Amino acid sequence: MRHITRGRRHAAVAALAVGAVLALTACGTGSGGDSGGDAATELGEFEDSVSILAWPGYVEDGSNDPAVDWVTGFEEKTGCTVESKTYGTSDEAVNLMKTGDYDVVAASGDATLRLIAGGDVAEVNTDLIPSYAGVFDFLKDQQWNSVDGKSYGVPHGYGANLLLYNTEVVTPAPTSWDIVFDKASQYTGKITAYDSPIYIADAAVYLMAHQPDLGIENPYALDETQFQAAVDLLKEQRPHISEYWSDYLKEIQAFETTDSVAGTTWQVIQNVLAGEDAPTDVVLPDEGATGWSDTWMIASEAKSPNCAYAWLDWIASPETNAQATAYFGEAPSSQEACDYRDDCEAYHAGDADYAAQIWYWTTPIAECVDGRTDVECVDYAQWTEAWSEIKG
Known part of the structure; x- marks a missing residue:
C-alpha cells in the first residue's frame, strides 16, 4: 500500500471522531452562500487566502513530509494561500466552526447534520x-x-x-458479526470493539438481521425500544471484551500478541498486520457494517467563498483525492482517482454493491433519519450517556 506508514498514523486520528452532542430535532434547513441564503450561483475572483479546518492528514503541505504535499499545487493554481487547523474530535470541529474563523471544514457523518442544523455550513452548488x-x-x-x-x-x-479475526484461532472463517455478539463467549476476553458511542450502531446493524421484529430500518434511527435492545446487546457483550480501542497501534499490538482475536477494524489496520505477516484477515460480514464518508463543507459565512469552492474542486480532483485518501488510509471518492493509486482493490473502491452494505456514520437525532414521523428517535446525547453505562 502506498504511504502505508503515514496513512496508518493519520487514520488513527479518525478514531477520535465521535463525542457528545446536543439533541437535534430538525435538520431541514441550513444557510448558504455569502448572504446566508441560497447556494452560490456563480463564482468571482479568488480571495488572498482560505482557512480550512480538517482531520490531521487531510491538508498536507509538505511540512510533515516533503513528499506529501497537495496544498502547494492548489496555492500555485489559485493564488489562495491555505491556512489550516486540525482537530481531534467531531465535537471540537462543530464548536470551532461556530467561531466563524473557517471557510471550509472536512466533517464526518456524526458532525455534518449538526453543522447543517446550526446554520454553520452552506448549501453548495455542485455545478x-x-x-x-x-x-x-x-x-x-x-x-x-x-x-x-x-x-x-x-x-x-x-x-x-470491518470484522478482523485471527485466522489460526477463529475457525472456520467467520461470515457474521455473531462471533463478537451472540457467540462472543467462545472467545471471551479476546473480543475487541471500537471505543465510541457510535458503536451502538454496530449492535443495531446486527439486530436488523437477527431480530427483525424490532423493525430497525436504519441503525442511526432508533426509537426507545430499538435503542434499548442495542444497548442490552452491548451490555451482554461487555464481559467478553478484552479492550475497547481508539488507538490503532494498540489494536495492531493486541492482534499480534493474540490478546485480541476478533473485533472491529479498518482495512488499513489489516494492511499493516498483513505487512507484518500476522495471521489475520478481515471480512465484511453478511449483516453489513457501519462505516464513514467524510464531507468537505463550506461555512455559511465564509470570508473566502471563491477560494473555498476552488478547494472543494481541487480536493475532489482525481490526482489530489488519490494522494489524500491514500495518505489517510481510505477509499477515494472517484474511479478516476484509482488511476493514481495501486491499492483501490483492497479498499473496494467503486464497488457499489460493497458500498451498499455500509451504513455510513450519521448523527442520530430526535427526528428519525429513517423517515418515521410517528415516533421520536434517541438522539446522540443519549447515545453518549448509554455508552458510559455500557463500558461501566
Missing part, C-alpha cells in the same frame, strides 16, 4: 465544482451530506468498519 461529476454516485445525495434534496458538501473518501 460550480467540476470534479463533483466524477464522484461515485453512491456517495452523493446521502443523508449525512444532503438535506431536503440540497447538497451541503463534496464527499472525500470512505471506508467500512
Whole structure:
C-alpha cells in the first residue's frame, strides 16, 4: 500500500471522531452562500487566502513530509494561500466552526447534520465544482451530506468498519458479526470493539438481521425500544471484551500478541498486520457494517467563498483525492482517482454493491433519519450517556 506508514498514523486520528452532542430535532434547513441564503450561483475572483479546518492528514503541505504535499499545487493554481487547523474530535470541529474563523471544514457523518442544523455550513452548488461529476454516485445525495434534496458538501473518501479475526484461532472463517455478539463467549476476553458511542450502531446493524421484529430500518434511527435492545446487546457483550480501542497501534499490538482475536477494524489496520505477516484477515460480514464518508463543507459565512469552492474542486480532483485518501488510509471518492493509486482493490473502491452494505456514520437525532414521523428517535446525547453505562 502506498504511504502505508503515514496513512496508518493519520487514520488513527479518525478514531477520535465521535463525542457528545446536543439533541437535534430538525435538520431541514441550513444557510448558504455569502448572504446566508441560497447556494452560490456563480463564482468571482479568488480571495488572498482560505482557512480550512480538517482531520490531521487531510491538508498536507509538505511540512510533515516533503513528499506529501497537495496544498502547494492548489496555492500555485489559485493564488489562495491555505491556512489550516486540525482537530481531534467531531465535537471540537462543530464548536470551532461556530467561531466563524473557517471557510471550509472536512466533517464526518456524526458532525455534518449538526453543522447543517446550526446554520454553520452552506448549501453548495455542485455545478460550480467540476470534479463533483466524477464522484461515485453512491456517495452523493446521502443523508449525512444532503438535506431536503440540497447538497451541503463534496464527499472525500470512505471506508467500512470491518470484522478482523485471527485466522489460526477463529475457525472456520467467520461470515457474521455473531462471533463478537451472540457467540462472543467462545472467545471471551479476546473480543475487541471500537471505543465510541457510535458503536451502538454496530449492535443495531446486527439486530436488523437477527431480530427483525424490532423493525430497525436504519441503525442511526432508533426509537426507545430499538435503542434499548442495542444497548442490552452491548451490555451482554461487555464481559467478553478484552479492550475497547481508539488507538490503532494498540489494536495492531493486541492482534499480534493474540490478546485480541476478533473485533472491529479498518482495512488499513489489516494492511499493516498483513505487512507484518500476522495471521489475520478481515471480512465484511453478511449483516453489513457501519462505516464513514467524510464531507468537505463550506461555512455559511465564509470570508473566502471563491477560494473555498476552488478547494472543494481541487480536493475532489482525481490526482489530489488519490494522494489524500491514500495518505489517510481510505477509499477515494472517484474511479478516476484509482488511476493514481495501486491499492483501490483492497479498499473496494467503486464497488457499489460493497458500498451498499455500509451504513455510513450519521448523527442520530430526535427526528428519525429513517423517515418515521410517528415516533421520536434517541438522539446522540443519549447515545453518549448509554455508552458510559455500557463500558461501566
